[in-house]
Amino acid sequence: MNYETVIGLEIHAQALTQSKMFCACSIKFGSEPNSNICPVCTGQPGSLPVANKKAIELGIKAALALNCKIEPSSIFARKNYFYPDLPKGYQISQYDKPLATGGWVDIDVDGVTKRIGITRLHLEEDAGKLVHVGADRIMGAEESLVDYNRGGTPLMEIVSEPDIRSAREAAVYTETLANLLRYIEVCDAKMEEGSLRCDANVSLRPVGQKEFGTKTEVKNMNSFKAIEKALLSEEKRHEEVLEEGGKITQETRFYSEETNTTSGMRSKEEAHDYRYFPEPDLPPIEPDDKWIEEIRQSLGELPQKRRQRLIDQFGLNTESASILVYDKPLANFFEDTTKLYDKGAVVANWLTGEVTAYLKEKKKTIEELDLKPPQLAELLKLIDEGTLSGKLAKGVLVKVIETGKQVKDIVAESGAQISDQGELNKIIAEVIANNTKVVADYKGGKETALTFLVGQVMKLSKGRANPALANQLLKEALT
Amino acid sequence: MINKSAHELHSLLSSKRVSSLELTEAVFARIDQVEDKVKAYITLTKEEALRQARAADARLKAGNNITPLTGLPVAVKDNMCTQGVLTTCGSKILNNYLPPYDATIVAGLKSAGAVIIGKANMDEFAMGSSTENSALYPTRNPWDLTTVPGGSSGGSAAAVAADEAVLALGSDTGGSIRQPAAFCGVVGMKPTYGRVSRFGLVAFASSLDQIGPLTKDVTDSAILLGAIAGHDEKDATSVDLPVPDYRKALIDDVKKVKIGLISNLLGDGIAPEVKLAVKAAAEALAKLGAEIVEVELPSFEYAVSTYYLLAPAEASSNLARFDGVKYGHRSGGTKDLLNMYYNTRREGFGPEVKRRIMIGTYALSAGYYDAYYLKALKVRTLIKQDFEKALGKCDVLISPTAPTVAFKVGEKTADPLAMYLSDIATIPVNLAGLPALSLPCGFSGGLPIGLQIIGRAFAEETILRVAFTYEQNTKWHTQKAKL
Numbered sequence: 001m002n003y004e005t006v007i008g009l010e011i012h013a014q015a016l017t018q019s020k021m022f023c024a025c026s027i028k029f030g031s032e033p034n035s036n037i038c039p040v041c042t043g044q045p046g047s048l049p050v051a052n053k054k055a056i057e058l059g060i061k062a063a064l065a066l067n068c069k070i071e072p073s074s075i076f077a078r079k080n081y082f083y084p085d086l087p088k089g090y091q092i093s094q095y096d097k098p099l100a101t102g103g104w105v106d107i108d109v110d111g112v113t114k115r116i117g118i119t120r121l122h123l124e125e126d127a128g129k130l131v132h133v134g135a136d137r138i139m140g141a142e143e144s145l146v147d148y149n150r151g152g153t154p155l156m157e158i159v160s161e162p163d164i165r166s167a168r169e170a171a172v173y174t175e176t177l178a179n180l181l182r183y184i185e186v187c188d189a190k191m192e193e194g195s196l197r198c199d200a201n202v203s204l205r206p207v208g209q210k211e212f213g214t215k216t217e218v219k220n221m222n223s224f225k226a227i228e229k230a231l232l233s234e235e236k237r238h239e240e241v242l243e244e245g246g247k248i249t250q251e252t253r254f255y256s257e258e259t260n261t262t263s264g265m266r267s268k269e270e271a272h273d274y275r276y277f278p279e280p281d282l283p284p285i286e287p288d289d290k291w292i293e294e295i296r297q298s299l300g301e302l303p304q305k306r307r308q309r310l311i312d313q314f315g316l317n318t319e320s321a322s323i324l325v326y327d328k329p330l331a332n333f334f335e336d337t338t339k340l341y342d343k344g345a346v347v348a349n350w351l352t353g354e355v356t357a358y359l360k361e362k363k364k365t366i367e368e369l370d371l372k373p374p375q376l377a378e379l380l381k382l383i384d385e386g387t388l389s390g391k392l393a394k395g396v397l398v399k400v401i402e403t404g405k406q407v408k409d410i411v412a413e414s415g416a417q418i419s420d421q422g423e424l425n426k427i428i429a430e431v432i433a434n435n436t437k438v439v440a441d442y443k444g445g446k447e448t449a450l451t452f453l454v455g456q457v458m459k460l461s462k463g464r465a466n467p468a469l470a471n472q473l474l475k476e477a478l479t
Numbered sequence: 480m481i482n483k484s485a486h487e488l489h490s491l492l493s494s495k496r497v498s499s500l501e502l503t504e505a506v507f508a509r510i511d512q513v514e515d516k517v518k519a520y521i522t523l524t525k526e527e528a529l530r531q532a533r534a535a536d537a538r539l540k541a542g543n544n545i546t547p548l549t550g551l552p553v554a555v556k557d558n559m560c561t562q563g564v565l566t567t568c569g570s571k572i573l574n575n576y577l578p579p580y581d582a583t584i585v586a587g588l589k590s591a592g593a594v595i596i597g598k599a600n601m602d603e604f605a606m607g608s609s610t611e612n613s614a615l616y617p618t619r620n621p622w623d624l625t626t627v628p629g630g631s632s633g634g635s636a637a638a639v640a641a642d643e644a645v646l647a648l649g650s651d652t653g654g655s656i657r658q659p660a661a662f663c664g665v666v667g668m669k670p671t672y673g674r675v676s677r678f679g680l681v682a683f684a685s686s687l688d689q690i691g692p693l694t695k696d697v698t699d700s701a702i703l704l705g706a707i708a709g710h711d712e713k714d715a716t717s718v719d720l721p722v723p724d725y726r727k728a729l730i731d732d733v734k735k736v737k738i739g740l741i742s743n744l745l746g747d748g749i750a751p752e753v754k755l756a757v758k759a760a761a762e763a764l765a766k767l768g769a770e771i772v773e774v775e776l777p778s779f780e781y782a783v784s785t786y787y788l789l790a791p792a793e794a795s796s797n798l799a800r801f802d803g804v805k806y807g808h809r810s811g812g813t814k815d816l817l818n819m820y821y822n823t824r825r826e827g828f829g830p831e832v833k834r835r836i837m838i839g840t841y842a843l844s845a846g847y848y849d850a851y852y853l854k855a856l857k858v859r860t861l862i863k864q865d866f867e868k869a870l871g872k873c874d875v876l877i878s879p880t881a882p883t884v885a886f887k888v889g890e891k892t893a894d895p896l897a898m899y900l901s902d903i904a905t906i907p908v909n910l911a912g913l914p915a916l917s918l919p920c921g922f923s924g925g926l927p928i929g930l931q932i933i934g935r936a937f938a939e940e941t942i943l944r945v946a947f948t949y950e951q952n953t954k955w956h957t958q959k960a961k962l
């Protein structure tokens with residue numbers, strides 16, 4: 001039988017605030033255990049939560065970027081369960097009245113645009129972190145330690161409609177969302193640091209059937225690639241079970257990257273009745289229209305619009321435009337450079353090629369570099385003028401980045417391209433004298449020998465020879 | 480001197496006729512004399528109190544930064560966090576808990592220069608009406624040691640009645656300030672919900688809890704309320720309204736004040752002598768120029784059942800944090816998480832607390848939520864509307880504070896429902912979030928009777944005015960318990 005896969009995703013995105021959701025503690029990553037804590041986020045008796053206005057603002061901002069409706073009144077609720085990483089015995093979350101509902105996001109899957117519905121976006125606090133000694137979970141551990149630094153970190157939970165139809169779409173959706181949240185500066189969306197987490201609900205149904213099949217929830221996918229692999233594996237498992245006439249059990253399953261399989265928890269552990277009820281310590285969130293409008297204004301041009309504009313305005317291809325817009329500082333760098341040097345496609349090539357490769361290798365962002373738009377523009381102009389070859393320019397670029405020196409100083413130090421005929425002819429004469437056999441081959445009709453000789457000219461000139469001119473002069477010298 | 484009111488003592492301190500150290504030592508001498516019988520306190524902080532008294536004397540001597548509380552000995556209910564000082568909530572589960580911070584109102588008392596005498600006994604987690612649910616020991620009523628002081632702020636009320644403190648703070652979720660005030664013959668006020676910060680008050684039922692004063696007279700109530708009221712940015716439910724000078728409301732005049740006598744709180748279940756005292760109080764107020772009308776609040780019939788769904792529901796969640804992981808009692812010897820939870824909570828909580836956690840958990844459970852919790856919320860709205868209607872016509876409402884005078888120790892411990900009914904007149908006020916005050920209005924068999932005055936939201940001034948006028952024209956408050 002042919003099956004259709006149905007996937008809905010729950011993304012937990014950490015809001016880019018300074019402090020926690022309900023107290024003033026810092027949310028700095030990597031601090032000493034239990035150093036960013038206070039009576040509120042350790043659940044001391046008598047302590048009370050106060051909602052972080054910045055987190056609400058970022059939640060609204062994300063919701064607007066996802067085309068959601070901001071609810072006029074949303075409320076916090078208590079999700080009650082016992083666990084040592086949950087100091088109050090309940091998590092403050094939003095339940096039946098979330099911050100925002102009913103949005104969508106467009107994703108591009110291998111050249112096809114698809115719209116994925118967003119059911120809701122709500123705010124909640126994260127739990128602390130447990131460290132187990134003697135086992136990898138609390139059951140069977142000799143001892144377990146808890147670090148409440150992460151406890152109370154503000155999270156935005158973004159729930160998609162079950163509109164996703166393949167593992168690939170799920171990965172693209174998550175990456176699109178991550179890029180969008182990063183672009184609008186509400187979340188740094190680092191899956192490996194846990195600032196973006198993804199759980200997936202997966203089910204299969206025979207093609208043509210309307211009702212959904214029984215779903216499983218897949219957790220522990222820590223990269224976009226892992227999402228795709230995990231969901232492919234889970235999809236395959238469902239299909240095998242169904243093909244054999246079996247039934248899928250509704251459960252939570254953990255993905256292991258090592259084995260590339262998912263495995264279920266004992267259902268007893270997850271038989272929860274969370275007994276949600278409205279959090280009496282917090283008033284409803286009732287953002288006024290003026291505030292929402294201000295936040296909407298602060299969004300500016302969203303990445304998908306900007307990408308289209310870059311394509312239309314600068315003639316970029318979709319791929320480089322995409323790379324640029326999902327790194328907002330890089331896109332800004334691009335546009336700033338084009339104000340000084342108008343060949344947009346050339347600027348984009350350099351930024352998405354050399355510069356991006358360098359950033360990836362050094363794990364840096366464009367903002368951390370000493371390279372600024374005027375320098376890149378200057379460099380590109382020197383290529384056009386013939387002062388630098390492309391290859392030389394790449395070397396200069398790296399030196400600019402690494403030394404912070406000005407382009408003209410580096411060119412002065414290492415020398416510009418040699419385009420002087422007299423100077424080039426001297427070098428050519430030396431190359432001819434040193435390579436009599438190759439010269440003879442060329443004269444005997446072996447055209448490729450010329451490439452070798454040009455190479456020798458470049459080598460002798462330490463790469464500074466104007467290659468086109470060298471080629472031409474060499475040919476002339478050999479006739 | 481220790482039997483004097485706070486405002487009288489304030490004049491003595493300001494004019495240097497008495498020092499705070501002398502006063503504080505006198506209070507501790509009184510405690511030495513009667514505490515064995517009354518058992519009003521769980522923890523006494525004598526050394527720190529004497530240090531605070533000396534600091535207050537320095538302030539009084541310098542003559543600057545003197546507040547109406549400077550140098551005055553105050554008892555604090557043991558559910559308000561005091562940094563580094565044992566805060567048990569009357570429970571075994573917190574028998575070793577030293578809070579890392581001060582409740583906002585405790586910090587406020589300290590900066591006002593008050594002297595904190597100790598932490599007053601209470602029903603465990605404020606669940607009870609007799610202080611017999613304290614895990615440590617019951618407090619006795621100073622008027623008759625065989626009777627209860629009421630609860631849950633029984634320690635605070637008894638401390639004031641027995642002159643073991645000049646002022647006290649209690650908390651009121653369903654009558655826990657007013658009912659013990661009535662039983663102990665003192666003045667107790669529950670302010671409007673949101674008037675006083677709850678930050679640092681260990682939560683019982685968050686949407687109902689409110690801290691308030693227990694004092695020897697109405698003037699002291701106005702003074703202490705003024706000191707603790709106000710917005711706190713650490714409590715999102717506290718209201719950002721200016722705090723009036725409540726002493727200005729102490730006007731001996733009720734002419735043209737319209738007072739509603741709640742007729743359905745003068746029916747079955749109310750002791751005859753209590754009914755008589757309240758009716759007499761209404762007549763006295765009428766003679767002083769007030770207009771008395773009878774009002775009926777029919778939804779009151781459902782108030783106790785509503786309360787016993789909502790308060791336990793919130794409590795079941797509020798008390799989840801007492802799990803042995805972070806602080807307080809942890810059962811020894813267990814090797815796994817679930818048993819640590821089970822044993823810690825089994826050993827740490829008393830029977831009434833367990834009962835309410837179970838009721839509350841049940842009311843919030845899937846399949847029962849709509850029928851119990853949600854329905855109770857709807858009835859709560861009806862009760863609010865009843866009050867709004869009555870207080871649309873009247874400036875204040877009056878009723879008995881409690882259906883009876885103080886009952887015997889042990890009389891109701893076997894019958895939780897009978898115990899719950901002793902809050903029948905106070906519970907509706909918490910459900911509506913309104914302010915109310917209890918003051919003495921008579922005696923029966925040598926035990927005080929309380930008159931409850933209920934006002935509109937944030938209209939504590941009107942209540943104080945009516946209470947002050949009544950007090951100035953009666954002599955009940957001048958009678959003292961003889962120990």
Ligand SMILES: [Zn+2]
Pocket residue numbers: 020023024025036037038039040041042152
């Ligand atoms: Zn904190």
